[in-house]
Amino acid sequence: MSRKLPMGKQHRTAISPTRTEDYPQWYQQVIKAADLAEVSPVRGCMVIKPWGWSIWENMQQVLDGMFKDTGHVNAYFPLFIPMSFLEKEAEHVDGFAKECAVVTHHRLEPGPDGGLVPAGPLEEPLIVRPTSETIIGSMYARWVQSYRDLPIKINQWANVVRWEMRTRMFLRTAEFLWQEGHTCHATKEEALEETRLMLDVYADFAENTMAMPVIKGEKTVDERFPGAVSTLTIEAMIQDRKALQAGTSHFLGQNFSRAQEIVFQDQQGQQQFAWTTSWGVSTRLVGALIMTHSDDDGLVLPPRLAPKQVVILPIIKEDDTRQSILEYCESLKQDLESRYYADGKIRVMIDDREMRGGEKKWYHVKRGVPLRVEVGPRDIENNQVYVGRRDTGENQSIGRDEFVQGIVETLEQFQQALFDRALKLREDNTKEINSLEEFEEYFSEKDEQQGGFAICYFQEGDQQVLDKIAEYKVTIRCMPLDSNDQEGTCVFTGQSGARQAIFARSY
RNA sequence: CGGGAUGUAGCGCAGCCUGGUUAGCGCGUUUGACUGGGGGUCAAAAGGUCGGAGGUUCAAAUCCUCUCAUCCCGACCA
Numbered sequence: 344m345s346r347k348l349p350m351g352k353q354h355r356t357a358i359s360p361t362r363t364e365d366y367p368q369w370y371q372q373v374i375k376a377a378d379l380a381e382v383s384p385v386r387g388c389m390v391i392k393p394w395g396w397s398i399w400e401n402m403q404q405v406l407d408g409m410f411k412d413t414g415h416v417n418a419y420f421p422l423f424i425p426m427s428f429l430e431k432e433a434e435h436v437d438g439f440a441k442e443c444a445v446v447t448h449h450r451l452e453p454g455p456d457g458g459l460v461p462a463g464p465l466e467e468p469l470i471v472r473p474t475s476e477t478i479i480g481s482m483y484a485r486w487v488q489s490y491r492d493l494p495i496k497i498n499q500w501a502n503v504v505r506w507e508m509r510t511r512m513f514l515r516t517a518e519f520l521w522q523e524g525h526t527c528h529a530t531k532e533e534a535l536e537e538t539r540l541m542l543d544v545y546a547d548f549a550e551n552t553m554a555m556p557v558i559k560g561e562k563t564v565d566e567r568f569p570g571a572v573s574t575l576t577i578e579a580m581i582q583d584r585k586a587l588q589a590g591t592s593h594f595l596g597q598n599f600s601r602a603q604e605i606v607f608q609d610q611q612g613q614q615q616f617a618w619t620t621s622w623g624v625s626t627r628l629v630g631a632l633i634m635t636h637s638d639d640d641g642l643v644l645p646p647r648l649a650p651k652q653v654v655i656l657p658i659i660k661e662d663d664t665r666q667s668i669l670e671y672c673e674s675l676k677q678d679l680e681s682r683y684y685a686d687g688k689i690r691v692m693i694d695d696r697e698m699r700g701g702e703k704k705w706y707h708v709k710r711g712v713p714l715r716v717e718v719g720p721r722d723i724e725n726n727q728v729y730v731g732r733r734d735t736g737e738n739q740s741i742g743r744d745e746f747v748q749g750i751v752e753t754l755e756q757f758q759q760a761l762f763d764r765a766l767k768l769r770e771d772n773t774k775e776i777n778s779l780e781e782f783e784e785y786f787s788e789k790d791e792q793q794g795g796f797a798i799c800y801f802q803e804g805d806q807q808v809l810d811k812i813a814e815y816k817v818t819i820r821c822m823p824l825d826s827n828d829q830e831g832t833c834v835f836t837g838q839s840g841a842r843q844a845i846f847a848r849s850y
Numbered sequence: 851c852g853g854g855a856u857g858u859a860g861c862g863c864a865g866c867c868u869g870g871u872u873a874g875c876g877c878g879u880u881u882g883a884c885u886g887g888g889g890g891u892c893a894a895a896a897g898g899u900c901g902g903a904g905g906u907u908c909a910a911a912u913c914c915u916c917u918c919a920u921c922c923c924g925a926c927c928a
Contacts, residue, residue, distance in 0.1 A: 355889080357889080359862085365922095367921080367922065368921080368922085371920095371921075375861085382919085382920070384919095386918090386919070386920095438927080439927090441926075441927090442926085442927075474928090503928090505927070505928080507926085507927070508851055508852095508925085508926070508927090509851090509922095509923095509924090509925090509926085509927095511921095514928085515927075515928075519928070521928075568928095569927095587928095588927095588928065589928090590928085591928070623928070624928080625928050626928090627928055628928095656887095656888095658886090658887055658888090659886095660886060660887085661886095699886080699888075699889080699890065700886075700887065700888040700889090700890095701887095701888035701889040701890075702888080702889050702890095703888085703889090704887095704888060704889070705888090705889045706889090708889090717887065717888090719887055720887095721887080722887090729887075816924085
């Protein structure tokens with residue numbers, strides 16, 4: 344890492360190692376450099392710092408609006424779930440029992456060595472929710488008697504705990520934040536429609552707000568949510584060409600309503616089990632966002648989620664110009680803030696801290712502020728501003744008024760450019776594969792650059808397929824919803840009548 | 851939960867194999883001067899019980915045991 348090279352010919356990157364040198368390490372360093380989060384004293388848990396939190400807040404705000412626009416309301420259910428609730432749905436138990444935090448006592452008492460020891464054992468242990476199907480279902484069972492009580496469409500924003508063996512910042516933490524929607528319907532069709540609708544909401548959010556292209560698909564039997572009849576997913580491709588499950592929407596059929604007796608009387612007076620769905624996205628999306636757009640100089644944020652879309656840096660050389668420069672910056676800020684982008688005021692900050700120019704610039708580069716506007720005496724004289732774009736690194740002088748008038752379009756172009764770049768990466772690294780040799784070559788260990796998404800026909804539920812892909816550390820991501828419904832020959836077994844799926848290494 | 855690596859100042863590291871005076875370096879921080887459209891320059895300074903607990907030894911960052919944590923690779927999952 345060279346300290347300084349003359350004439351701007353330097354290759355020093357703000358983040359080291361770079362993505363190509365060591366992708367996982369780069370990811371950690373971006374989080375640190377952008378001040379998004381830190382590990383906590385509790386293993387596997389993270390502290391989300393203000394800049395990182397603000398990104399999540401923006402995600403929440405947009406998603407929450409989308410949920411409400413599709414007829415959902417928010418509510419809150421308890422953190423603690425009676426252990427017996429989990430036992431009611433067999434597959435659900437299998438899926439989550441291994442990773443539950445369990446509360447067994449309700450008091451602490453002084454111990455023999457001066458410390459504290461748990462006391463007051465609970466009659467029935469409580470688990471900290473790993474997801475809330477069971478406790479919400481138990482309430483729905485009380486609330487539902489008639490078809491007139493349906494549908495129920497509730498979302499909750501909450502934290503959940505899954506005692507993971509291996510954790511990574513944002514992508515997999517023991518405690519994470521998410522929203523979980525839980526709906527209850529009179530008919531199967533309506534529940535299926537809901538499952539699909541919410542997948543579309545997620546895909547819309549991922550692509551239009553996060554600028555992250557996703558593939559909508561259905562999970563295979565082996566990959567689906569424990570207890571679900573079917574699981575729909577949006578799958579993103581990260582810059583290292585691995586797949587990341589970014590959101591899921593589950594059709595739960597009558598599995599949970601049977602287990603929890605969510606029963607209603609239909610119009611014919613018959614008792615029927617309700618049809619339920621659940622769907623969620625989590626703080627993992629922040630990780631997805633980081634990995635999709637950021638570069639070797641740190642975080643890159645799409646304008647729609649950036650806590651600040653524009654940072655104004657006053658260039659103050661002499662004290663007697665200070666006042667006029669700051670006033671100019673303030674009025675620029677107000678002009679920008681009077682404009683609206685993506686349903687909100689443009690988010691602008693002035694950074695007038697006593698700090699050297701270059702250092703201050705890099706501070707904001709690493710944090711991913713989309714546009715950097717520098718204002719010095721010369722700019723004021725010419726009524727212009729010097730604008731730097733985070734994604735391309737381009738800088739240009741532009742008339743102040745022109746800049747203000749074009750700001751919305753500039754941000755939208757920025758947003759679109761990130762999406763286009765990410766989409767190109769995915770398209771360049773997606774390949775239809777029709778033979779086992781091709782598959783083996785594509786995911787060959789020899790060349791790290793190999794791999795990406797492979798589209799193959801495959802025979803669902805065949806052990807041969809699972810064995811082969813395990814050999815290459817590849818998983819079946821999903822069966823794309825928009826793939827042609829044609830049947831083909833399974834790449835792994837040679838059987839006909841196979842369906843198409845996306846195969847990839849994944850997080 | 852298995853395999854591997856690492857834990858020394860805010861960050862990044864050296865020192866450990868071959869124990870031995872006040873534990874170093876770069877960046878950052880503080881102060882002063884000079885600078886000023888760019889991750890400055892010069893000078894000075896502050897900052898560490900070497901992850902934790904035991905042990906071996908006259909003597910431990912260094913050797914041994916245990917433990918905790920982080921990271922990577924697996925298995926498992928948002």
